[in-house]
Amino acid sequence: MSENITHTGILDDCFRLMLASEEICDAFKQSVREKKDFARLGGITRSGDRFTVQLLTEFRDRWEGRSPDDNLEAKLGFVLGWLTHGAADRQMKPFFREAEPDRTQSPSDCSVYHDALVFREVFALGKESPYSVATFDRNVSALPAAKGLDVSDVEDFFQALLQRALIGLHTFIPDRDDIEAWLDKLAKLRQQFDVDLERYAKAVAEPDPQKVQRFIVEMNFYDREDSIILAARKIQRGESVSSADVVTAVEADAGSHYGQAIQMGYGYLKAASDFFTSDSDPEDLRNQLDIGKPGRDGKGV
Numbered sequence: 065m066s067e068n069i070t071h072t073g074i075l076d077d078c079f080r081l082m083l084a085s086e087e088i089c090d091a092f093k094q095s096v097r098e099k100k101d102f103a104r105l106g107g108i109t110r111s112g113d114r115f116t117v118q119l120l121t122e123f124r125d126r127w128e129g130r131s132p133d134d135n136l137e138a139k140l141g142f143v144l145g146w147l148t149h150g151a152a153d154r155q156m157k158p159f160f161r162e163a164e165p166d167r168t169q170s171p172s173d174c175s176v177y178h179d180a181l182v183f184r185e186v187f188a189l190g191k192e193s194p195y196s197v198a199t200f201d202r203n204v205s206a207l208p209a210a211k212g213l214d215v216s217d218v219e220d221f222f223q224a225l226l227q228r229a230l231i232g233l234h235t236f237i238p239d240r241d242d243i244e245a246w247l248d249k250l251a252k253l254r255q256q257f258d259v260d261l262e263r264y265a266k267a268v269a270e271p272d273p274q275k276v277q278r279f280i281v282e283m284n285f286y287d288r289e290d291s292i293i294l295a296a297r298k299i300q301r302g303e304s305v306s307s308a309d310v311v312t313a314v315e316a317d318a319g320s321h322y323g324q325a326i327q328m329g330y331g332y333l334k335a336a337s338d339f340f341t342s343d344s345d346p347e348d349l350r351n352q353l354d355i356g357k358p359g360r361d362g363k364g365v
Contacts, residue, residue, distance in 0.1 A: 067108075067152070067156075067171065067175050067178070067179065068108050068179065069179040069180075069182050069183050069187070069195070070152060070156070070175075070178050070179050070182045070322075071107050071108050071148070071149055071152050072104055072107055072108060072194065073182040073186040073187065073322075074107070074148055074151065074152045074322070074325050074326055074329055075103070075104060075106075075107035075145055075148040075149070075329070076104075076186065077186070077292075077293075077296040077326050077329075078148045078151075078326055078329035078330050078333060079096050079100070079103070079144075079148075080296050080299040080300060081292070081295060081296060081299070081310050081313070081314070081326070081330050082096065082330065082333050083096065083097070083299075084295075084299055084305050084306070084307060084309075084310050085307050085310040085311070085330075085334075086307035087307065087310075087311065087334055087337070088333060088334060088337045089337040089340055089341045091127055091140065091340060091341075092140070092144060092333065092336070092337055092340070094137060095136075095137045095138070095140040095141040095144065096141055096144065098137050098138075098141075099137050099138040099140075099141035099142075100141065101194070102138045102141050102142055102145075103141035103142055103144055103145040104145060104194065105142060105145065106141070106142035106143060106144065106145025106146040106148075106149065107145035107146075107148050107149050108145075108149065109142075109145070109146060109149065110149075112143075112146030112147070112149055112150055113150060113353075113355045113356070115143075115146070116143055116146050116147060116150075116336075116353065116355075117346050117349050117350050117353070117355065118346075119139070119143050120143060120336055120339060120340060120346075120349065121346050123136055123139065123140050123143070123340075124339070124340050127340075143336075144333060144336070147329065147332040147333055147336060147353065148329040148332070148333070150332065150353065150354075151325055151326075151328035151329035151331075151332055152325050152329070154328065154354060154359055155321055155324050155325035155328055156178070156321060156325065157359055157363075158359040158363065159174075159283060159321060160172055160174050160175060161363065163278070163279060163283065173263075173275055173279065174279045174283075176263050176264055176267050177267050177271070177275055177276065177279040177280060178279065178280075178285055179264060179267075180264060180267035180268045180271065181280055181285060181286055182286070182322070183195065183199070183200070183264075183268055184268065185286060185288070186300075189268070192300075200261065200264050200265035200268050200269070283321065284319055284320050284321065285320060285321050285322055286320050286321075286322040286323075287318075287319050287320035287322075287323060290316075290318045290319060290320050290322075290323035291312070291313040291316035291318070291323075292313040292314060292316065292318050292323050292326050292327055292330075293318075293320070293322065293323050293326070294313070295309060295310060295313035296326065314327055314330050314331070332352075332353055335349060335352035335353060336349065336353070339352075
């Protein structure tokens with residue numbers, strides 16, 4: 065869950081701007097329109113810098129001759145999600161470290177309060193996909209079906225189902241030559257449900273004023289008046305936003321970290337689109353995507 069909502073909000077807003085822009089190639093737009101849910105998985109997945117340029121290069125070479133069995137639209141969408149994930153991390157990770165240098169909890173309070181704010185501002189407290197109004201409702205009382213079930217039992221059941229699904233993604237045949245090492249690996253791959261959702265629920269429903277001041281206001285995390293945020297919200301409401309409007313919003317100064325993250329994410333998508341529709345060198349793209357570069361505090365992201 066940690067940063068899941070903020071990463072998804074940044075991805076959705078970057079994609080909104082991308083779909084309204086004439087600067088981005090049709091292949092990217094097609095992938096996002098057809099495979100947005102899969103792209104969202106990329107938006108919450110780590111380690112994208114290791115693979116994005118390689119995959120974009122391969123997909124560029126194969127795009128025109130692709131077949132339905134190649135499933136390149138979904139794969140490309142996932143890579144685009146990876147790009148927005150990288151932008152979110154490069155913008156926010158240094159500030160997480162500055163905001164709570166001695167934190168003892170994971171996720172940090174800063175991260176929790178950012179997710180809570182994005183859940184409210186971008187996803188309308190769960191009324192906007194992919195979340196639900198019951199996301200942080202401990203007894204999911206907002207859902208009529210909750211009256212006919214034991215929420216705790218259902219939660220345990222679905223955790224077991226998820227465990228089985230995740231294990232099924234890995235080779236489950238025991239290593240007969242080294243069974244203990246196989247058990248160690250299985251234990252490491254097992255999903256741990258150690259994020260305290262009560263902290264998120266409280267940050268959404270009963271936010272601590274001091275933490276709001278510290279992590280939202282003083283950090284200037286989200287500013288509704290940033291031109292790029294205004295443009296994203298207009299698109300979300302179904303209002304008309306032209307390609308020229310998008311370019312103007314992207315080029316305007318964004319004061320908030322969320323706005324700057326959208327700008328960076330859109331910039332990465334634009335650089336990748338230019339690369340995808342040309343024969344430019346992959347190393348140039350690596351530089352444009354800031355791969356291997358430290359964050360503003362000199363540390364990795």
